Amino acid sequence: MRTSELSSRPGFTQTTIGRTVGRNWALFFLIFMVIVFAFTGSGFFEIANFQNIIHLSSTSILLAAAETFVIITGGIDLSVGFVMGLSSALAARIMVILSTTALPVPWIIILGSLAGLVISLIPGFISGTLVARFKVPPFIATMGMWGICNGITLRLCHGFFPIAGLPAALPELGNGYLIYIHPGKSITFFQKPEYLADNQIRELIRLIPFSFILITVVILILWFILHRHRFGQHTYAIGDNVDAAIRAGIDVNRHLVKIYMLSSFLAGLAGVYNVFQTGIGNYTTFSAMYELFAVAAVVIGGASLAGGKGRILGSFVGVLVLAVLKNGLAISGVEPFVRYIAVGVLLIVAVTIDQLFPDLF
Amino acid sequence: MGYIIETRDITKRFGGLTAVDKVSMGVNAGEVVAVLGDNGAGKSTLIKMISGVHRPDEGSILLEGNPMKFENPMGALASGIETIYQDLALAENLNVSSNIFLGREKTKKRFGLFNVLDHPYMLEESKHVLDKLDIHIPSLKSTIRTLSGGQRQAVAISRSIYWDAKVLIMDEPTAALGIAEQKKVLNLVNSLKSQGIGIIIISHQMYDIFEVADRIIVMRRGRKVAERLVSETDPDEIVGLIVGAETVKK
Amino acid sequence: MNTTGKTCQQNLIGEMGKRWVFLFLLLEFAYFSISASGYFSFDTVQMILFYGTEIFLLASAELFVIITGGIDLSVGYVLGFATVISSKLMVVFASLGISPIGCILISIVITLVIGLIPGFVNGVLVAKLRIPPFIATFSMLGITQGISELLMQGIPAKNLPILAGSIGNGYLLYIVPGQALSFFHRPDVPRGVRVYEIIPNVVVFAFLFIAVFAFILKRMRFGQHLYAIGGNIDAAARAGINVRKNLVAVYMLSSFFASLAGIIYVMKYITGKADAGAGFLLDAIAAVVIGGASMFGGSGTVWRTILGCFVIAVLETGLRMMGTPTFDKYILVGVILIFTVLIECFFSNFKK
Ligand SMILES: Nc1ncnc2c1ncn2[C@@H]1O[C@H](COP(=O)(O)OP(=O)(O)O)[C@@H](O)[C@H]1O
Numbered sequence: 001m002r003t004s005e006l007s008s009r010p011g012f013t014q015t016t017i018g019r020t021v022g023r024n025w026a027l028f029f030l031i032f033m034v035i036v037f038a039f040t041g042s043g044f045f046e047i048a049n050f051q052n053i054i055h056l057s058s059t060s061i062l063l064a065a066a067e068t069f070v071i072i073t074g075g076i077d078l079s080v081g082f083v084m085g086l087s088s089a090l091a092a093r094i095m096v097i098l099s100t101t102a103l104p105v106p107w108i109i110i111l112g113s114l115a116g117l118v119i120s121l122i123p124g125f126i127s128g129t130l131v132a133r134f135k136v137p138p139f140i141a142t143m144g145m146w147g148i149c150n151g152i153t154l155r156l157c158h159g160f161f162p163i164a165g166l167p168a169a170l171p172e173l174g175n176g177y178l179i180y181i182h183p184g185k186s187i188t189f190f191q192k193p194e195y196l197a198d199n200q201i202r203e204l205i206r207l208i209p210f211s212f213i214l215i216t217v218v219i220l221i222l223w224f225i226l227h228r229h230r231f232g233q234h235t236y237a238i239g240d241n242v243d244a245a246i247r248a249g250i251d252v253n254r255h256l257v258k259i260y261m262l263s264s265f266l267a268g269l270a271g272v273y274n275v276f277q278t279g280i281g282n283y284t285t286f287s288a289m290y291e292l293f294a295v296a297a298v299v300i301g302g303a304s305l306a307g308g309k310g311r312i313l314g315s316f317v318g319v320l321v322l323a324v325l326k327n328g329l330a331i332s333g334v335e336p337f338v339r340y341i342a343v344g345v346l347l348i349v350a351v352t353i354d355q356l357f358p359d360l361f
Numbered sequence: 362m363g364y365i366i367e368t369r370d371i372t373k374r375f376g377g378l379t380a381v382d383k384v385s386m387g388v389n390a391g392e393v394v395a396v397l398g399d400n401g402a403g404k405s406t407l408i409k410m411i412s413g414v415h416r417p418d419e420g421s422i423l424l425e426g427n428p429m430k431f432e433n434p435m436g437a438l439a440s441g442i443e444t445i446y447q448d449l450a451l452a453e454n455l456n457v458s459s460n461i462f463l464g465r466e467k468t469k470k471r472f473g474l475f476n477v478l479d480h481p482y483m484l485e486e487s488k489h490v491l492d493k494l495d496i497h498i499p500s501l502k503s504t505i506r507t508l509s510g511g512q513r514q515a516v517a518i519s520r521s522i523y524w525d526a527k528v529l530i531m532d533e534p535t536a537a538l539g540i541a542e543q544k545k546v547l548n549l550v551n552s553l554k555s556q557g558i559g560i561i562i563i564s565h566q567m568y569d570i571f572e573v574a575d576r577i578i579v580m581r582r583g584r585k586v587a588e589r590l591v592s593e594t595d596p597d598e599i600v601g602l603i604v605g606a607e608t609v610k611k
Numbered sequence: 612m613n614t615t616g617k618t619c620q621q622n623l624i625g626e627m628g629k630r631w632v633f634l635f636l637l638l639e640f641a642y643f644s645i646s647a648s649g650y651f652s653f654d655t656v657q658m659i660l661f662y663g664t665e666i667f668l669l670a671s672a673e674l675f676v677i678i679t680g681g682i683d684l685s686v687g688y689v690l691g692f693a694t695v696i697s698s699k700l701m702v703v704f705a706s707l708g709i710s711p712i713g714c715i716l717i718s719i720v721i722t723l724v725i726g727l728i729p730g731f732v733n734g735v736l737v738a739k740l741r742i743p744p745f746i747a748t749f750s751m752l753g754i755t756q757g758i759s760e761l762l763m764q765g766i767p768a769k770n771l772p773i774l775a776g777s778i779g780n781g782y783l784l785y786i787v788p789g790q791a792l793s794f795f796h797r798p799d800v801p802r803g804v805r806v807y808e809i810i811p812n813v814v815v816f817a818f819l820f821i822a823v824f825a826f827i828l829k830r831m832r833f834g835q836h837l838y839a840i841g842g843n844i845d846a847a848a849r850a851g852i853n854v855r856k857n858l859v860a861v862y863m864l865s866s867f868f869a870s871l872a873g874i875i876y877v878m879k880y881i882t883g884k885a886d887a888g889a890g891f892l893l894d895a896i897a898a899v900v901i902g903g904a905s906m907f908g909g910s911g912t913v914w915r916t917i918l919g920c921f922v923i924a925v926l927e928t929g930l931r932m933m934g935t936p937t938f939d940k941y942i943l944v945g946v947i948l949i950f951t952v953l954i955e956c957f958f959s960n961f962k963k
């Protein structure tokens with residue numbers, strides 16, 4: 001064979017190690033970063049910090065998961081960030097309104113959250129319909145929804161004011177842990193020990209934040225849908241070759257509407273969870289660029305904007321890469337602006353690797 | 362008599378795949394050479410090297426006996442090698458005359474300062490070349506998007522011959538056409554041939570080949586496996602060569 | 612021929628397909644003129660132009676890139692980058708004792724040159740490394756944001772030459788009826804005498820560049836090649852067009868326009884900050900799309916993009932003068948954006 005005449009670069013990628021590294025480079029890069037930051041940042045390599053990283057990335061993880069499905073079909077959803085804002089604001093607004101009634105707090109929270117989740121299906125339905133039936137480019141359809149959701153959110157917020165005055169139980173739930181250990185004294189579940197004052201909370205070892213459970217469940221379900229269910233097969237088929245998918249009998253239009261609704265719903269979930277996490281309803285600022293960071297995470301996780309490629313766990317790793325980079329640089333005392341530059345450079349590297357070894361993924 | 366265009370042992374690899382393997386061939390002025398072969402035989406890759414799209418990994422290309430090294434399609438174009446690709450390579454959003462002049466737009470000086478596109482000139486010239494080839498297109502200002510397959514083919518051909526081609530390469534020129542349009546394209550080929558242009562034509566249509574070609578080159582898996590004069594062969598032999606029946610015989 | 616009637620009708624609808632933005636704009640303007648008192652005036656038009664300058668420039672920048680089938684997400688932060696650089700430079704040069712006009716000119720030139728760098732990198736990433744424009748320019752967004760904040764260190768530039776502000780907020784022409792007419796300088800008149808101000812300087816400045824590049828796009832080879840690249844990149848390459856060089860050039864052009872917008876921002880608001888242009892991206896892309904360009908490339912004109920900008924700007928000023936919250940603008944821009952594409956689809960189906 002002529003393989004021996006090939007340059008050394010493809011040669012390396014053809015070895016088992018080369019393949020493994022190439023295919024999972026984001027994971028290897030993540031591990032590499034963890035090792036480096038373990039030395040450079042005091043307090044980085046600690047369970048509390050790792051839990052913190054995941055806890056603070058939970059909404060990003062949901063948004064990246066949302067974007068993953070859309071990107072696999074070859075589309076893009078620019079509205080996720082503002083759908084998240086819409087759900088957050090609506091859930092909060094409903095809760096504020098219900099708080100004036102005699103409704104018990106659990107009901108207030110449940111109804112508010114449901115409202116946030118239900119509303120999130122609408123933008124997805126609209127952009128999905130536009131993309132599938134009216135052949136509007138995904139970029140424009142979801143950009144339109146971005147504007148619309150943003151405007152409605154700001155109405156709900158009466159301008160640029162986060163919505164406060166929500167039940168105090170919310171942040172406790174959103175930031176709670178499964179296990180609280182008071183070393184040598186007690187172990188409690190779901191709540192910190194009664195006898196401990198708020199200012200003594202640092203004495204506790206807290207394990208498994210609720211957000212972690214939420215993320216795990218969502219990722220497991222999505223992983224199952226994408227990799228073990230017909231829905232996922234069809235999603236890949238559409239991204240790979242729409243015409244082939246149509247000829248294979250897949251109802252592409254219906255499927256696309258579902259995809260955009262799923263994406264939107266996950267963004268809504270992120271918005272509702274955001275209310276639990278912060279205790280207020282937040283509109284999305286322009287400079288947050290949630291949707292762009294979600295796309296970035298998905299691409300770092302090995303997806304291609306051309307469609308047909310992408311993995312849920314890859315996107316999860318993608319978010320962690322960005323989150324660890326941010327957290328590690330901060331803990332290591334690097335100035336925050338470096339983070340922006342680092343994300344940019346990282347993204348370029350990610351796609352370049354993808355371009356250089358296209359057959360790897 | 363020396364070939365107007367000639368390849369000597371040219372080879373092209375894509376990663377581990379050798380798409381064209383040491384192929385030597387030549388075309389005389391006023392001659393039509395057909396390149397035949399199954400899908401993936403390397404026909405398109407061979408002509409893309411001649412037209413400067415790909416650079417050969419090995420071997421050389423000679424134009425009128427002089428070795429050529431094309432850095433890009435522009436180099437080949439400048440040397441008088443015109444190519445009509447399988448997908449025609451027309452910009453569908455532009456109009457007929459813009460496509461005929463694509464990449465070589467005629468400009469005129471304004472205020473002795475800067476060059477602006479000379480649309481009237483390009484329209485006029487386009488009309489001439491289309492008339493010369495007896496091609497009728499309703500409006501030269503209509504975009505390619507609005508034209509039929511045959512009209513598009515005609516635009517592609519007009520574009521090539523407008524530039525005084527020495528060599529014209531056609532990749533499956535009749536593949537996408539109706540019967541009447543196919544006839545017309547073959548007539549065009551014959552009239553170009555009589556103007557002394559060397560023509561390389563790739564086709565799957567055996568009828569086309571025997572209608573216009575003088576010589577046939579058969580490729581299989583990147584190699585040139587046979588060369589026949591049309592006058593000394595018949596479709597059956599060629600089909601056998603294409604699918605590799607002679608190896609069975611051996 | 613029996614098809615003539617149909618062709619005629621098709622042409623009519625085709626024409627409407629092209630002109631509807633203009634009709635829509637007229638309707639919009641008429642609506643606000645009726646419902647917002649004082650809207651129908653020359654000053655309103657000047658205000659739209661003055662506040663819209665950055666969008667006009669960014670939308671033009673975006674148009675060039677979109678014609679080639681790409682997208683430039685970095686324009687907003689390149690604008691910010693340019694505001695930071697030019698404002699810092701003006702302060703530095705002023706502290707060296709250079710005359711105000713010298714400060715401003717040198718800073719503008721240096722900023723425009725530095726402003727080409729993000730575009731150059733974008734272009735190389737897209738054209739040479741074949742990174743999707745979306746990713747390449749988003750990366751550049753982060754990088755320019757980071758560098759801007761590095762340069763700012765949290766403190767916006769202070770003590771800019773006063774001249775900068777007076778140029779940025781000045782007008783081309785001042786008329787005091789029956790008394791004076793002067794260019795660039797407000798005539799000294801007693802208080803209470805009405806001075807008519809005609810055309811803000813920044814608008815003249817911006818439209819000078821826009822007009823030049825509109826001309827290049829329409830009438831010169833470079834423009835023709837951009838359309839060809841967007842229409843069929845392979846055809847362009849095979850026709851001998853240097854696609855890579857043109858792509859690098861177009862991203863540089865985009866950055867250049869974003870930098871121009873940044874400079875104008877500094878002159879108008881006498882400050883520079885990293886996120887000065889963060890909110891402009893939606894408007895810029897929306898204007899291009901409303902102006903009828905296809906996101907797939909190969910179509911779009913400066914003239915229609917400017918119309919698209921006006922659709923948004925008229926909306927924004929109209930809502931403001933009606934006392935409606937301006938964030939309603941986002942809803943309407945979103946709706947118009949989607950309807951534009953639906954309308955284009957509708958008309959192009961008719962054309963077939
Ligand atoms: N740009 C390319 N990159 C990688 N492989 C290619 C490329 N172009 C052609 N090939 C491969 O080279 C072989 C020959 O292709 P081609 O020249 O198009 O054959 P033909 O035109 O005879 O059908 C095929 O196996 C094809 O897949």
Ligand SMILES: [Mg+2]
Pocket residue numbers: 404405447
């Ligand atoms: Mg071929």
